[in-house]
Amino acid sequence: MPFTKLGLSKPLLEGVQAMGYGEPTPVQLRAIPPALEGRDVTASAQTGTGKTAAFALPILQRLGQHGKLRCLVLEPTRELAMQVETAMRDLARFTDLKIGSVFGGVGYGKQRSALREGLDVLVATPGRLEDHLQQGTLKLDQIEVLVLDEVDRMLDVGFLQPMKRIIAKCPKDRQTLFFSATLPPEIAQLAAWALRDPVRIEIGASRSVTSTVKHGVYVTDQGGKYGLLLALLEATEYNSVLIFSRTKHGADRIAKRLRASNHSVAVLHANRSQNQRIEALEGFKSGRYGVMVATDIAARGIDVAGVSHVINYDIPQHPEDYVHRIGRTGRAQRSGDAFTLVAHDELKKLAAIERFIGQKIDRLHLEGKNVPKQGDEAAPRRPKPEPRLDGRPSLPRRRGRTFRR
Numbered sequence: 001m002p003f004t005k006l007g008l009s010k011p012l013l014e015g016v017q018a019m020g021y022g023e024p025t026p027v028q029l030r031a032i033p034p035a036l037e038g039r040d041v042t043a044s045a046q047t048g049t050g051k052t053a054a055f056a057l058p059i060l061q062r063l064g065q066h067g068k069l070r071c072l073v074l075e076p077t078r079e080l081a082m083q084v085e086t087a088m089r090d091l092a093r094f095t096d097l098k099i100g101s102v103f104g105g106v107g108y109g110k111q112r113s114a115l116r117e118g119l120d121v122l123v124a125t126p127g128r129l130e131d132h133l134q135q136g137t138l139k140l141d142q143i144e145v146l147v148l149d150e151v152d153r154m155l156d157v158g159f160l161q162p163m164k165r166i167i168a169k170c171p172k173d174r175q176t177l178f179f180s181a182t183l184p185p186e187i188a189q190l191a192a193w194a195l196r197d198p199v200r201i202e203i204g205a206s207r208s209v210t211s212t213v214k215h216g217v218y219v220t221d222q223g224g225k226y227g228l229l230l231a232l233l234e235a236t237e238y239n240s241v242l243i244f245s246r247t248k249h250g251a252d253r254i255a256k257r258l259r260a261s262n263h264s265v266a267v268l269h270a271n272r273s274q275n276q277r278i279e280a281l282e283g284f285k286s287g288r289y290g291v292m293v294a295t296d297i298a299a300r301g302i303d304v305a306g307v308s309h310v311i312n313y314d315i316p317q318h319p320e321d322y323v324h325r326i327g328r329t330g331r332a333q334r335s336g337d338a339f340t341l342v343a344h345d346e347l348k349k350l351a352a353i354e355r356f357i358g359q360k361i362d363r364l365h366l367e368g369k370n371v372p373k374q375g376d377e378a379a380p381r382r383p384k385p386e387p388r389l390d391g392r393p394s395l396p397r398r399r400g401r402t403f404r405r
Contacts, residue, residue, distance in 0.1 A: 006032050008061055011094035016057070019090055025050035027203045032058050035177060040198035042178040042191050049203055055147050055177045056088045062145065062175075063120050066096040071121040072140060072170065073147040074163065076154045078103040078125060078274065079281060084149065085123045097121065104128045105274030112137050126154070126162035133169065143170045148194065151180035151187055160190070167194050182320055209323060209357055212330035215338040216362040217350060222343040224372030226254070229313060230261060231371045232339060233291070239308040240284060242328050243293045245269075246314035251293045254313060258291060268294040296321055307331070312340035315349045319356035339364070 003016050003024055024032070027045040035041050035058035045051055059071050073088075075081040085101040092099060100114040101123040108131075115122075115138050122129075122138070132138050146167065148154070154163055176195045180187055183202075191198070209215060220228050233241065245251035248269040255267045266280035266289035283289045285304050296316070307329045316322045322340075329336025340361070342350050354360055365374050 014094045015091040028054045034199040040195040042198045043201040045203040071145040073123040126159045140169045147177045216364040217340045227372040241309045243311045255293045265291045310338040319353045322353045
């Protein structure tokens with residue numbers, strides 16, 4: 001079904017066309033009609049499935065013309081708030097609706113000015129929104145539509161209580177649209193409290209990997225990871241590569257070493273200033289940086305259609321993060337590749353990921369000169385026991401203290 005059959009206004013259809021959208025994605029097909037009817041919606045869909053347009057289009061249709069602040073969209077990170085604000089502005093470009101955002105890491109001045117001038121849609125992170133509420137620069141008593149986006153990540157970064165306080169300040173007769181990659185019990189309880197008789201949508205299994213992504217693992221020792229990463233980058237034809245590090249310091253170390261090898265690298269993590277984060281994102285999108293090294297939370301705001309490769313330098317701590325990470329490539333019906341570097345002491349985590357997604361991940365092997373050992377070749381070898389004088393094999397020594405009776 002094309003967008004023209006969804007009951008959208010001519011200005012919004014022109015916005016959709018200007019954005020280059022073709023056919024609606026499955027989550028858009030299922031979420032837009034009930035949202036246009038004013039129903040509450042709870043949707044579970046993977047990253048990169050078109051969730052933003054799924055809630056933005058019916059909201060913009062409902063608001064129609066510029067008036068007062070009637071829609072609030074909550075996002076877990078600054079990057080994601082900026083991304084959603086930009087997407088909604090692009091879709092609304094042929095209307096007179098005003099979309100703005102408030103988030104931390106920048107001053108209050110421009111945000112206060114935008115709020116005074118009047119917005120129809122406000123995209124916000126919970127912390128900065130509560131600051132504005134306490135300062136009296138905005139009220140939520142006229143909100144008609146509330147969007148809770150990426151709710152699973154909201155809980156990850158400790159926004160459950162702020163979300164509840166913000167929801168309580170909105171009118172009870174509002175429409176609520178609730179989007180999350182996963183719906184564990186804690187999130188289901190929040191949805192039951194915040195929504196009224198919602199239409200429930202689940203697009204694909206939240207445990208599955210997007211079919212447009214080809215993924216595999218390279219097993220090596222911990223000390224060989226960087227050499228293998230460098231060899232992979234040299235052997236791969238890529239447009240842009242997103243590399244995941246488990247820690248902020250790890251991301252900085254990887255970026256420093258890659259720059260020393262003449263790679264154009266941007267870094268994205270919570271310790272970067274707001275200006276640094278904006279510059280990194282814009283540089284990565286424009287192609288000025290071919291490589292982005294990021295942590296999980298920071299990367300939630302990355303929505304770049306041309307990411308051709310994802311590399312997990314560190315295996316994710318949680319199996320569901322594997323799906324989120326590699327879902328950064330292979331978006332909008334494009335194909336993508338994802339590689340994970342796994343040390344031998346991380347094989348249990350790899351097995352947990354395989355159980356979670358319900359499939360065995362291909363083991364890959366990179367050939368070439370000076371490429372670190374991989375697979376069984378890289379496995380740590382146990383020392384052979386020294387032969388006993390009587391010719392019988394000796395038992396391996398136990399480490400630690402010896403207790404005598």
